[in-house]
Amino acid sequence: MSVKKVLITKQGKKFYAKNLDGDLHTQYGFIKKEDLKKAKEGSLLKSNTSKEFFIFSPFFIDLYRKIKRDAQIIPLKDIGLIIAEAGINKESKVLDAGSGSGALACFLASIAKEVATYEIREDFIEIVKSNLEFLGLKNVKIRNKDIYKEIEDKNIDAIILDVPEPWLAIENCSKALKPGGFLVSYSPSVPQVIDFVNAARKNESFVYLKTIEIIEREWEVEERRVRPKSKGIGHSGFLSFARKVQ
Numbered sequence: 001m002s003v004k005k006v007l008i009t010k011q012g013k014k015f016y017a018k019n020l021d022g023d024l025h026t027q028y029g030f031i032k033k034e035d036l037k038k039a040k041e042g043s044l045l046k047s048n049t050s051k052e053f054f055i056f057s058p059f060f061i062d063l064y065r066k067i068k069r070d071a072q073i074i075p076l077k078d079i080g081l082i083i084a085e086a087g088i089n090k091e092s093k094v095l096d097a098g099s100g101s102g103a104l105a106c107f108l109a110s111i112a113k114e115v116a117t118y119e120i121r122e123d124f125i126e127i128v129k130s131n132l133e134f135l136g137l138k139n140v141k142i143r144n145k146d147i148y149k150e151i152e153d154k155n156i157d158a159i160i161l162d163v164p165e166p167w168l169a170i171e172n173c174s175k176a177l178k179p180g181g182f183l184v185s186y187s188p189s190v191p192q193v194i195d196f197v198n199a200a201r202k203n204e205s206f207v208y209l210k211t212i213e214i215i216e217r218e219w220e221v222e223e224r225r226v227r228p229k230s231k232g233i234g235h236s237g238f239l240s241f242a243r244k245v246q
């Protein structure tokens with residue numbers, strides 16, 4: 001699968017043209033392949049029913065929203081906080097486990113220098129590979145390993161755990177992280193937070209920093225009718241942060 005062009009209506013509804021060799025069918029009629037092919041970036045196209053669409057080439061985030069998802073992926077609100085709190089940037093070597101569909105690994109790979117992603121299930125590894133290829137990311141090493149048993153990577157700036165029993169990986173993470181490196185654990189439920197934070201506090205290699213839940217509330221802004229949307233995204237997970245000190 002590929003995405004060649006993004007089309008967006010004035011109301012913000014998005015459509016993706018997977019190839020330019022066929023007409024693009026939408027709920028607002030279809031756009032002829034000739035129009036798709038010759039359209040300039042940012043130009044306005046019309047469907048057969050005269051609905052207007054702007055057209056442009058996909059950005060990373062447009063493609064990211066189209067990746068295959070199987071396991072529950074980390075939502076963008078939480079990815080944003082992980083990146084900001086751990087200061088992940090183009091110099092960073094980061095690691096995550098488990099890969100799941102590789103959503104977090106892919107996002108991190110788009111901004112970091114190198115990513116290693118650990119996953120025990122081979123069927124998920126196939127999904128990760130196809131998502132990496134779809135996004136054109138080449139800086140990710142996939143490790144078919146149990147993070148509770150072994151981490152082969154060293155000198156890591158940040159590790160993000162999204163596994164059922166993150167406390168079982170703390171000792172291995174301590175060996176893999178640089179002094180000053182961040183250990184982040186993402187867990188949906190409170191008992192997981194308790195066991196992870198207690199274990200991190202007991203471990204002399206780590207200083208526990210904080211646990212955060214991000215609650216996102218989108219607002220409807222329609223002329224003077226301005227209010228929170230009635231349907232929001234529900235609870236995702238808690239993020240606990242620790243820093244490796246020795």
Ligand code: SAH
Nearest residue numbers: 071074098100101102103104120146147162
């Ligand atoms: N963060 C991922 C989703 C992870 S889902 C994303 O954004 O897409 C959790 C994954 O952890 C599952 O795929 C599961 O197979 C994997 N997993 C569970 N225990 C593990 C372990 N001990 N080592 C490595 N991966 C593990």
